[in-house]
Amino acid sequence: MTTLPAAQRRLRFDTERVEREDLVMFINACFVCTGQAEFYGTAGGQAVSIEFLHEYILGNYRRLYARTLAAGINHFNQGLILVNLLQQGAHGRGPAGRAEEGRLIAAALRELPPQRALKILRHLRDRRVNNRRARAVVRDYLAARPDPTFDAVKYRDHVRVLAAHAHLRLPGEMGAFLFTPRRRGAYVTPLFERWRQARYAQGAIFDLPFTVAEGIAAARGLSREETLRRAAPQMTAGEQLRLQRTAAREGVTLAFDIGRAPLTRLAVYLLSLSQEERRARREELDAALTRAATRALRRAPAPLGRVAAVLDRSHSSSGSTDKRRRPLAVALGVSALLRVAAREYRAFWTVPTPDEVLVTPRGQTDLAGPLLDALAWGAEVIVIVSDGFENDPPGTAGDLAHAFRARLDPARRTSIVHLNPVFDSERYAPRGLGPAVPTVGLRDAEDLPTVLGFARFAEGTAPLSELEHYLEGRVADMLGRGRQVHDPGRTPGTGC
Amino acid sequence: MKARPPPPPALSLRGLRAAPSQVFGNVRLTPLLRDEVRDDLRLASRTYEDPFTIVDLGERRAYLTTYAPHALVVGWTDDGSPVGSFGTTLAGGADGKRLTGQIPGVKLLDRMAKREEGNRLRLLPQHLAFEGFLSLHFKAPEIAWTEYSREAISHGLSPRSEITVGGRGVPALEDALRVFEIHEGQCGVLLFIGDALASAFIVSHPDDYRDLHRTLLEDSFAIDLIQAAQWSGPSPVLTTPIDPARVASLDDLRQQLARVRRDLATFHADHAGTLIGRPVSTDVVYKAGPFQLQRFLTELDPAQENHIGELILSRDQTVQYARTYRLSGAQTRRAYLLKQLAAHGWNLESTAASLRTTRDELIVRLHRAGFGYLLAEHVLKAAQKRTR
Numbered sequence: 109m110t111t112l113p114a115a116q117r118r119l120r121f122d123t124e125r126v127e128r129e130d131l132v133m134f135i136n137a138c139f140v141c142t143g144q145a146e147f148y149g150t151a152g153g154q155a156v157s158i159e160f161l162h163e164y165i166l167g168n169y170r171r172l173y174a175r176t177l178a179a180g181i182n183h184f185n186q187g188l189i190l191v192n193l194l195q196q197g198a199h200g201r202g203p204a205g206r207a208e209e210g211r212l213i214a215a216a217l218r219e220l221p222p223q224r225a226l227k228i229l230r231h232l233r234d235r236r237v238n239n240r241r242a243r244a245v246v247r248d249y250l251a252a253r254p255d256p257t258f259d260a261v262k263y264r265d266h267v268r269v270l271a272a273h274a275h276l277r278l279p280g281e282m283g284a285f286l287f288t289p290r291r292r293g294a295y296v297t298p299l300f301e302r303w304r305q306a307r308y309a310q311g312a313i314f315d316l317p318f319t320v321a322e323g324i325a326a327a328r329g330l331s332r333e334e335t336l337r338r339a340a341p342q343m344t345a346g347e348q349l350r351l352q353r354t355a356a357r358e359g360v361t362l363a364f365d366i367g368r369a370p371l372t373r374l375a376v377y378l379l380s381l382s383q384e385e386r387r388a389r390r391e392e393l394d395a396a397l398t399r400a401a402t403r404a405l406r407r408a409p410a411p412l413g414r415v416a417a418v419l420d421r422s423h424s425s426s427g428s429t430d431k432r433r434r435p436l437a438v439a440l441g442v443s444a445l446l447r448v449a450a451r452e453y454r455a456f457w458t459v460p461t462p463d464e465v466l467v468t469p470r471g472q473t474d475l476a477g478p479l480l481d482a483l484a485w486g487a488e489v490i491v492i493v494s495d496g497f498e499n500d501p502p503g504t505a506g507d508l509a510h511a512f513r514a515r516l517d518p519a520r521r522t523s524i525v526h527l528n529p530v531f532d533s534e535r536y537a538p539r540g541l542g543p544a545v546p547t548v549g550l551r552d553a554e555d556l557p558t559v560l561g562f563a564r565f566a567e568g569t570a571p572l573s574e575l576e577h578y579l580e581g582r583v584a585d586m587l588g589r590g591r592q593v594h595d596p597g598r599t600p601g602t603g604c
Numbered sequence: 605m606k607a608r609p610p611p612p613p614a615l616s617l618r619g620l621r622a623a624p625s626q627v628f629g630n631v632r633l634t635p636l637l638r639d640e641v642r643d644d645l646r647l648a649s650r651t652y653e654d655p656f657t658i659v660d661l662g663e664r665r666a667y668l669t670t671y672a673p674h675a676l677v678v679g680w681t682d683d684g685s686p687v688g689s690f691g692t693t694l695a696g697g698a699d700g701k702r703l704t705g706q707i708p709g710v711k712l713l714d715r716m717a718k719r720e721e722g723n724r725l726r727l728l729p730q731h732l733a734f735e736g737f738l739s740l741h742f743k744a745p746e747i748a749w750t751e752y753s754r755e756a757i758s759h760g761l762s763p764r765s766e767i768t769v770g771g772r773g774v775p776a777l778e779d780a781l782r783v784f785e786i787h788e789g790q791c792g793v794l795l796f797i798g799d800a801l802a803s804a805f806i807v808s809h810p811d812d813y814r815d816l817h818r819t820l821l822e823d824s825f826a827i828d829l830i831q832a833a834q835w836s837g838p839s840p841v842l843t844t845p846i847d848p849a850r851v852a853s854l855d856d857l858r859q860q861l862a863r864v865r866r867d868l869a870t871f872h873a874d875h876a877g878t879l880i881g882r883p884v885s886t887d888v889v890y891k892a893g894p895f896q897l898q899r900f901l902t903e904l905d906p907a908q909e910n911h912i913g914e915l916i917l918s919r920d921q922t923v924q925y926a927r928t929y930r931l932s933g934a935q936t937r938r939a940y941l942l943k944q945l946a947a948h949g950w951n952l953e954s955t956a957a958s959l960r961t962t963r964d965e966l967i968v969r970l971h972r973a974g975f976g977y978l979l980a981e982h983v984l985k986a987a988q989k990r991t992r
Binding site: 147148422423424459470471472473476477480483484499500501502503504507508510511512514515516 | 623624626635783784785786787788841842843844845846847848849851852853854857858860861864865868
């Protein structure tokens with residue numbers, strides 16, 4: 109019977125490894141997958157793949173599943189986790205586990221943009237989830253919103269559905285506003301009153317939030333031009349950026365400083381412009397990119413030395429109809445960010461471009477050539493941004509990195525990391541470049557510091573305990589942030 | 605001094621080099637890159653609304669097709685200066701007459717390759733080659749052997765028909781063309797379905813290739829190729845590894861990368877060996893300044909894959925345009941039988957002897973190949989009875 113302890117030891121080691129790999133795969137997928145179609149995969153395939161991953165992790169590692177909420181994953185996956193957790197109910201978790209999960213859910217919901225948070229809660233009704241905890245979460249979320257009246261007008265449909273689903277007691281006129289709006293005369297609450305008047309008076313329409321005003325104006329037959337012009341003061345920054353081209357078409361100027369937009373949004377906007385327009389506004393766009401990058405970095409500074417980026421601008425970086433040019437926008441954003449963050453920086457595009465502002469998705473994916481150039485330049489850190497579908501020649505970048513590590517850099521002076529803005533539904537993970545290069549998913553260029561912090565787990569060398577410790581740290585951060593955010597003072601609906 | 609007869613021309617990829625292939629499902633696309641691009645020959649695609657087309661070939665012959673969704677328009681200059689118009693300007697408006705009245709959706713075109721105003725030539729891609737293929741030994745038999753039907757003696761093979769499959773009927777081809785990443789400087793592609801060469805498409809200018817890439821979807825393909833590909837499974841992604849033991853510096857890495865590219869290019873060119881480098885018989889269709897439009901056939905050996913197609917060659921014999929079609933096994937066998945018959949003056953006895961079979965077996969074989977209508981009915985019946 110002497111063999112038994114050894115076998116047990118091996119077994120424990122193996123389960124630990126399986127658990128670590130599962131979690132790394134899951135968090136990686138959660139960084140990047142949004143359930144939307146990609147260049148190489150359909151939306152249906154993505155949804156099936158990511159939902160399976162969620163079910164699998166929830167079934168096997170529930171505590172860590174909840175903690176993933178704090179890992180810096182994207183909104184889509186936060187939403188899926190929230191709905192899945194609420195669907196499961198709180199029983200069987202123990203008091204401590206229940207409390208942590210509850211606080212994480214509340215904190216995650218609070219950090220989400222309101223339209224997303226409400227939509228996620230609304231999924232509870234679609235899935236017919238109505239347990240006590242789910243009702244309490246809905247109640248607390250709505251109660252903690254800084255301006256419930258504004259929410260009731262701007263997100264009227266969501267709030268009405270949630271109020272009915274969670275049996276909420278509504279304060280003051282809100283019940284009447286949501287459920288029987290036309291059955292009474294004037295409201296006392298000013299915003300409700302403006303909403304009522306908007307049906308009869310044009311002037312009142314443009315006191316309402318833009319999305320509401322847009323609908324009423326269209327129903328009343330106002331021209332698009334007039335709507336845009338008069339509703340401009342009510343627009344959020346995100347709406348102003350989104351409507352730049354519509355406004356230009358209608359001959360309306362929406363004064364908006366594009367340098368205020370988040371980095372990736374700005375990159376997406378930039379790539380949507382024609383070559384001539386980009387050339388004409390070159391200085392402005394370049395300065396805006398730098399400003400957005402600097403701002404993104406202020407939140408999480410990442411001091412770096414001599415950095416090279418291998419950036420994929422191949423045809424596949426044009427994304428899909430759901431995510432137009434997203435992979436290229438992420439590459440452009442990362443480039444802008446690294447230029448600000450690094451002491452010395454150089455970008456190596458797969459097809460060289462004379463000017464980054466003019467970059468377009470074009471050509472084949474040759475990562476090996478630019479990677480060699482980056483190595484020859486003597487970079488300390490090489491960041492590869494690519495969807496991982498390398499085809500000129502296939503699989504060679506990983507081979508090169510392996511040979512470089514094995515023969516020329518055994519001391520690991522140069523670190524190479526691959527950031528992938530695309531989720532490959534068939535592999536349940538962003539597609540990698542081989543074992544020599546760790547691959548991490550990246551949805552927004554702004555998340556670069558978070559994702560780089562996670563890269564050491566993707567490499568597969570850090571043990572499970574370290575990953576758990578890392579997650580605990582993130583959870584403590586998130587819950588700490590939650591307490592700060594809780595105080596009022598934010599204007600609703602101004603986020604991008 | 606007597607000039608030696610030139611060697612049989614072979615299709616070569618001179619001036620072009622293969623880049624690593626891209627695979628989607630069982631479709632493999634191998635890009636062909638051109639180092640020296642010339643701009644005195646440009647191509648554009650002209651879309652037709654009515655795919656059903658009748659082409660008047662002259663000499664009281666006509667070519668009918670239910671599938672001609674586009675034509676190619678070739679523009680060239682005689683003195684090597686760049687072609688002024690390209691893209692949609694070169695393509696121009698749709699030509700041909702519409703059949704009015706009782707049959708809607710039918711178009712009448714004049715000639716397979718038709719000279720238009722300016723230095724422009726309109727041609728029906730692939731159909732030009734099909735027409736050449738279908739009209740092989742079309743007027744036979746020259747001697748009124750009694751075995752042949754009266755129809756065959758007076759009208760030859762008419763009507764002769766073959767069936768092909770349109771590109772939209774090829775699984776995964778549409779997606780493969782969509783996700784394919786066109787290289788900088790790419791002027792052509794080798795298309796493999798189930799890793800069998802289905803067609804080669806080459807143009808003279810990279811911009812034209814970008815425009816015409818999607819027209820591969822409107823090409824025709826042999827039916828047995830598609831059927832075989834159903835069972836082939838996904839094609840493997842081909843690459844050659846880099847051996848770390850041979851690397852001692854960054855220069856070595858660079859050399860290894862160059863070696864990988866070289867190896868893959870050689871491999872892909874060899875992979876297309878059923879077409880590239882095969883001796884072909886050619887037939888000049890049109891001479892346009894320094895360019896020659898030809899159609900070609902490989903030697904119709906039933907033991908091998910056989911291709912037909914059309915080419916435009918410049919004066920230095922480099923391929924400026926090519927579009928090919930891989931014949932199905934049955935199509936090859938039919939053409940082979942006709943070739944053998946023609947070689948023996950349509951005499952059944954001597955043809956049978958050369959094929960090492962009997963006259964009756966040959967008659968049955970002709971019938972099975974779809975040429976029963978050439979033979980007198982009593983001859984066919986008797987042969988069938990004797991061989992049963």
